Amino acid sequence: MSRTTLLSLAQALGVSRTTVSNAYSRPEKLSAELRERIFATARELGYEGPSPLAASLRKGRTDSIGVLFTDDLGYAFSDPVSTLFLAGVAGQLQEAGHALTVLSAPRSGGSGPMSRAMVDGLIVYSVDEDSPGLAVARKRAIPSVLVDQAPETGTACVNVDDRVGAEAAVAHLAAQGHAAIAGVAVAAGDSGAAAEQCVLVGNNATSRSYVVRERMVGWRHGCEDAGVPPPVMVSCPANDAEHGRHAARLLLEAVPRPTALVCLSDELALGVMAELAAQDLRVPADVSVVGFDDSPAAAMAQPPLTTVRQPARDKGALAAQLLLDRLRTGEAGSSQLLATELVVRSSTAAPAADAATRPADPSRSRKGRRHAGRSDR
Known part of the structure; x- marks a missing residue:
């Protein structure tokens, strides 16, 4: 049995492909009656909606934010400070309707997943300065915020007063x-x-x-x-x-x-x-x-x-908010230095x-x- 596509659904309904697409992405362009007829036929034929990947390509964004670590992903979710930091990031992103993608940047052996990661922005978290993954992120010119990194001109940075x-x-x-x-x-x-x-x-x-x-x-x-x-x-x-x-x-x-x-x-x-x-x-x-x-x-x-x-959770929330602001305004924002006690x-x-x-x-x-x-x- 062939898979139902947006085109085959449109043909079954006797409407254009654009009309079916509008039912999912721009519903205000269609009447409530037509939208319901499209959705009912889609359920009947087993059509689950447009491809999220295709939609991302059309919109030019993924609604996902990456966090880049030097260490492996197991460390990111087991170290108590890293988990608090990620909790702060996740809470801020959730409120804004964004997903979180955690990426590793190995100290050796290539750039890891950074070269193919589909993210709108990147929080660079305590990554070695000669990391291949960080070099790839810079080459791709992904909007970024630095955390626990040396400050750089043109990029917002969130640090604690370690010294x-x-x-x-x-x-x-x-x-x-x-x-x-x-x-x-x-x-x-x-x-x-x-x-x-x-x-x-x-x-x-x-x-x-x-x-x-x-x-x-x-x-x-x-x-x-x-x-x-x-x-x-x-x-x-x-x-x-x-x-x-x-x-x-x-x-x-x-x-x-x-x-x-x-x-x-x-x-x-x-x-x-x-x-x-x-x-x-x-x-x-x-x-x-x-x-x-x-x-x-x-x-x-x-x-x-x-x-x-150090305020690990607050540090994560602040970094996420600075990045969301950058994606919204195009401005890098100001760097922040958080107090220690x-x-x-x-x-x-x-x-x-x-x-x-x-x-x-x-x-x-x-x-x-x-x-x-x-x-x-």
């Missing part, structure tokens, strides 16, 4: 008396390249990620202002608790051992705390820990995590007199590892 937030975290630790502070970051290094495992990197490490650079600069400035040595840095290949644990193991071997750790994210900080528990080191009595984001898990950690709060909880305290030299008790480390899974919940 000030990172400075506040270090200032808080220094005020408590910490002088041996270390940082746990992602994809940091002199070349900005991501390693396959966590590695110690120089105090002046850089990154392909704007957010990572800004937070590391904030840590360094905070140490400089407080008159303490610049932080020892560990670079992790991914932003998750398991790499936070590996970073903690590296830093526990440092001499002198840091008495406080500042982390690029709460996820890394929770992993750090889990490893400290496994090594029978107490937070904050032996090591203080500070995160960044104030994800839902931060307040529920044991002990509750001191962190830098240090949230002090129980994971930070003054260092013990021997915190930098006291080793974990080897006889208890097996027990600590057995219970480590509880500390990041």
Whole structure:
């Protein structure tokens, strides 16, 4: 049985193809009686309406907005900060009658789906500056808004004040008396390249990620202002608790051992705390820990995590609204810098007199590892 098309429906009704098309796209041009006759015959013949793709091509728009990530799509929907951000974007788009398309921009291996994505506009969210996917988006000249990216002339950008937030975290630790502070970051290094495992990197490490650079600069400035040595840095290949644990193991071997750790994210900080528990080191009595984001898990950690709060959901909603405004007016709009806030909880305290030299008790480390899974919940 052949598929019913708009043309065959028109022939069955004895009207023009344009008349049938108007019933679906411009109903005001037809009488109510004629429209109902067209729809009744369409139901009888199994015709479901014009192709959405064809309609998009005719209109010159898809009513869909893309969000471009560096990381894979699984990360986009599992990382707590990313999910809050996407919720903010989705809520704003839903009110405007737009769909959301989430796209990945791999760090290597081509541009991913960006070269064939059918979107009216694009929110570029924390994408590496040398990403092939980002290069394709720019070549296609898709109207865009940048989020957690270096500001660019002619494109609206939504950032949080990462540098000030990172400075506040270090200032808080220094005020408590910490002088041996270390940082746990992602994809940091002199070349900005991501390693396959966590590695110690120089105090002046850089990154392909704007957010990572800004937070590391904030840590360094905070140490400089407080008159303490610049932080020892560990670079992790991914932003998750398991790499936070590996970073903690590296830093526990440092001499002198840091008495406080500042982390690029709460996820890394929770992993750090889990490893400290496994090594029978107490937070904050032996090591203080500070995160960044104030994800839902931060307040529920044991002990509750001191962190830098950023408005992830509001950031997503604002980015979506700026892009919708750009599509409506053709104007790029103004960039926005959102404030951060240090949230002090129980994971930070003054260092013990021997915190930098006291080793974990080897006889208890097996027990600590057995219970480590509880500390990041």
